[in-house]
Amino acid sequence: xxxxxxxxxxxxxxxxxxxxxxxxxxxxxxxxxxxxxxxxxxxxxxxxxxxxxxxxxxxxxxxxxxxxxxxxxxxxxxxxxxxxxxxxxxxxxxxxxxxxxxxxxxxxxxxxxxxxxxxxxxxxxxxxxxxxxxxxxxxxxxxxxxxxxxxxxxxxxxxxxxxxxxxxxxxxxxxxxxxxxxxxxxxxxxxxxxxxxxxxxxxxxxxxxxxxxxxxxxxxxxxxxxxxxxxxxxxxxxxxxxxxxxxxxxxxxxxxxxxxxxxxxxxxxxxxxxxxxxxxxxxxxxxxxxxxxxxxxxxxxxxxxxxxxxxxxxxxxxxxxxxxxxxxxxxxxxxxxxxxxxxxxxxxxxxxxxxxxxxxxxxxxxxxxxxxxxxxxxxxxxxxxxxxxxxxxxxxxxxxxxxxxxxxxxxxxxxxxxxxxxxxxxxxxxxxxxxxxxxxxxxxxxxxxxxxxxxxxxxxxxxxxxxxxxxxxxxxxxxxxxxxxxxxxxxxxxxxxxxxxxxxxxxxxxxxxxxxxxxxxxxxxxxxxxxxxxxxxxxxxxxxxxxxxxxxxxxxxxxxxx
Amino acid sequence: xxxxxxxxxxxxxxxxxxxxxxxxxxxxxxxxxxxxxxxxxxxxxxxxxxxxxxxxxxxxxxxxxxxxxxxxxxxxxxxxxxxxxxxxxxxxxxxxxxxxxxxxxxxxxxxxxxxxxxxxxxxxxxxxxxxxxxxxxxxxxxxxxxxxxxxxxxxxxxxxxxxxxxxxxxxx
Numbered sequence: 134x135x136x137x138x139x140x141x142x143x144x145x146x147x148x149x150x151x152x153x154x155x156x157x158x159x160x161x162x163x164x165x166x167x168x169x170x171x172x173x174x175x176x177x178x179x180x181x182x183x184x185x186x187x188x189x190x191x192x193x194x195x196x197x198x199x200x201x202x203x204x205x206x207x208x209x210x211x212x213x214x215x216x217x218x219x220x221x222x223x224x225x226x227x228x229x230x231x232x233x234x235x236x237x238x239x240x241x242x243x244x245x246x247x248x249x250x251x252x253x254x255x256x257x258x259x260x261x262x263x264x265x266x267x268x269x270x271x272x273x274x275x276x277x278x279x280x281x282x283x284x285x286x287x288x289x290x291x292x293x294x295x296x297x298x299x300x301x302x303x304x305x306x307x308x309x310x311x312x313x314x315x316x317x318x319x320x321x322x323x324x325x326x327x328x329x330x331x332x333x334x335x336x337x338x339x340x341x342x343x344x345x346x347x348x349x350x351x352x353x354x355x356x357x358x359x360x361x362x363x364x365x366x367x368x369x370x371x372x373x374x375x376x377x378x379x380x381x382x383x384x385x386x387x388x389x390x391x392x393x394x395x396x397x398x399x400x401x402x403x404x405x406x407x408x409x410x411x412x413x414x415x416x417x418x419x420x421x422x423x424x425x426x427x428x429x430x431x432x433x434x435x436x437x438x439x440x441x442x443x444x445x446x447x448x449x450x451x452x453x454x455x456x457x458x459x460x461x462x463x464x465x466x467x468x469x470x471x472x473x474x475x476x477x478x479x480x481x482x483x484x485x486x487x488x489x490x491x492x493x494x495x496x497x498x499x500x501x502x503x504x505x506x507x508x509x510x511x512x513x514x515x516x517x518x519x520x521x522x523x524x525x526x527x528x529x530x531x532x533x534x535x536x537x538x539x540x541x542x543x544x545x546x547x548x549x550x551x552x553x554x555x556x557x558x559x560x561x562x563x564x565x566x567x568x569x570x571x572x573x574x575x576x577x578x579x580x581x582x583x584x585x586x587x588x589x590x591x592x593x594x595x596x597x598x599x600x601x602x603x604x605x606x607x608x609x610x611x612x613x614x615x616x617x618x619x620x621x622x623x624x625x626x627x628x629x630x631x632x633x634x635x636x637x638x639x640x641x642x643x644x645x646x647x648x649x650x651x652x653x654x655x656x657x658x659x660x661x662x663x664x665x666x667x668x669x670x671x672x673x674x675x676x677x678x679x680x681x682x683x684x685x686x687x688x689x690x691x692x693x694x695x
Numbered sequence: 696x697x698x699x700x701x702x703x704x705x706x707x708x709x710x711x712x713x714x715x716x717x718x719x720x721x722x723x724x725x726x727x728x729x730x731x732x733x734x735x736x737x738x739x740x741x742x743x744x745x746x747x748x749x750x751x752x753x754x755x756x757x758x759x760x761x762x763x764x765x766x767x768x769x770x771x772x773x774x775x776x777x778x779x780x781x782x783x784x785x786x787x788x789x790x791x792x793x794x795x796x797x798x799x800x801x802x803x804x805x806x807x808x809x810x811x812x813x814x815x816x817x818x819x820x821x822x823x824x825x826x827x828x829x830x831x832x833x834x835x836x837x838x839x840x841x842x843x844x845x846x847x848x849x850x851x852x853x854x855x856x857x858x859x860x861x862x863x864x865x866x867x
């Protein structure tokens with residue numbers, strides 16, 4: 134029996150195990166929407182296509198599955214570009230279906246035509262323009278495979294309208310073989326052995342771990358290895374959640390706003406064991422001062438990440454889960470007295486932690502943003518929350534002050550730094566887990582970039598809580614202007630923002646506000662008790678800055694502390 | 696240092712722009728890039744000549760390998776390989792300089808492939824250095840137009856760049 138392209142689309146997604154997609158209808162994809170009308174495939178209709186892309190990404194981050202979004206041609210497609218670039222930078226599996234004008238019209242500057250394949254070429258893992266209905270099922274199979282294997286990333290499939298109305302025989306391919314794409318999963322045993330030998334020889338080793346641990350579901354192996362070898366762990370922003378914050382071996386986040394101890398450890402170490410992290414500039418600080426006295430082991434599934442920014446002594450290409458498994462096997466057979474070997478190093482680190490913990494000046498009169506996060510952390514203990522963040526100061530305070538217990542509980546725009554990511558990403562996670570507590574930590578600036586999705590939240594009863602740290606300014610911009618631009622606050626002050634309580638109410642959600650420190654706990658508790666989407670407006674101190682801070686271009690040990 | 700990189704790619708729509716985009720997006724330099732079909736119609740072969748220190752060349756290799764449509768990448772620079780470039784040169788042909796053009800063409804083992812009342816077009820094949828040397832010699836005679844293919848290269852002997860089939864899996 135022959136099916137239309139639109140039917141093949143839906144059947145392929147179902148065969149792929151997709152349960153939920155995020156999208157927005159429009160001319161070029163009407164045939165698909167007609168099929169969706171009575172399909173079992175669930176669809177969340179957003180308010181802006183950027184929201185759909187971020188929701189698909191949030192869904193992917195929370196579940197580990199591939200996120201899917203569907204938009205129309207032209208502006209529908211271009212509106213997803215930020216979301217695609219975001220997923221690309223953070224290696225999140227996502228398949229984005231964009232409508233396209235009929236094949237015969239491509240290149241004619243037709244109505245709602247955009248060369249989305251061209252536009253997204255540098256921010257996708259791969260992309261396809263389907264030119265024949267016959268090829269559609271195979272293309273979808275390949276796209277999901279490419280998006281979710283190796284180093285994951287977004288794949289775009291551009292669907293001309295006549296491909297969707299055309300007919301072809303449907304059979305979803307059961308297997309796949311691509312001669313040009315065969316990621317390496319198994320770490321080379323000789324390299325793993327070499328790495329283990331270097332770990333045995335090191336005196337002050339540090340495990341520097343990133344989002345790769347979460348992607349490859351390797352937290353358990355990481356904890357096992359760190360505990361066995363008594364090696365301290367610092368995580369990147371993307372790696373938060375991969376190692377329990379409460380562990381005595383946890384140094385917290387490193388980098389520009391990392392903890393004093395994490396950054397000093399990276400500076401003083403004689404062996405960096407990098408697992409699924411990519412030495413980005415926010416982590417390394419000034420490159421020539423980074424790891425100056427240290428050997429580097431770098432394990433990553435992407436050979437291109439190895440040796441890109443920092444010279445590597447022992448590269449191990451492969452899935453970090455497999456590599457950690459190899460290291461754990463070697464550690465099991467080994468007789469090193471690790472506790473004794475690393476005792477002195479761990480004592481030094483503890484001394485640093487004691488002398489320079491994360492701190493801020495408490496206040497009885499104004500709400501400090503850090504205090505809000507401490508209270509959020511305290512009041513959500515044991516509730517298995519998923520946190521999302523926007524970008525800027527609020528994001529950094531969330532990374533610093535929240536305590537993470539497990540992977541896939543912290544979703545943040547790490548690489549691209551996209552304001553407006555957090556709220557839709559949180560909604561994506563909430564759609565995946567309707568009954569879990571999902572919280573977006575926002576600033577008053579970034580929440581305004583995608584607040585239209587409140588309507589989506591209300592429509593689908595996605596009861597996400599949005600905690601806005603409202604300081605009336607683009608805080609991180611302001612902080613940089615204070616430190617590096619002689620306090621010339623050029624266009625960073627935002628005195629004209631909406632009444633967030635009324636905004637929430639206007640959409641049919643709940644709005645709450647706290648203006649005094651004494652109200653903070655009460656308002657958080659209230660928000661958590663409401664079975665609806667909630668915006669909480671925390672009116673916080675404007676001039677609060679994020680510390681520690683390694684100014685851009687400075688070495689990691691060159692930190693500004695309060 | 697100058698490197699010559701051979702790349703086998705899927706003969707598919709958009710591959711060239713992916714590769715060109717990779718070079719421009721990451722700030723890598725391209726001196727020349729040639730592409731053409733191979734013995735297997737589903738595979739094209741590119742020869743890319745680029746410049747960079749070891750770190751950059753390593754990144755170019757790795758980033759090329761990351762592209763889904765790229766089947767194999769090989770930097771042949773340090774191997775023994777044969778390379779050729781072809782050039783068509785249009786020169787002013789006057790009564791006075793015609794014998795010199797012919798002599799130069801003969802010395803460089805080229806061919807005059809087109810003769811018009813006012814111009815000769817000469818075909819020269821050889822290494823980049825040879826092709827450039829010819830250009831140098833012909834310039835004073837009244838060089839009009841140049842078209843070059845860019846370099847193509849093949850490793851010598853049994854070293855071969857071939858596309859192997861992928862490993863079959865369930866796609867998860």
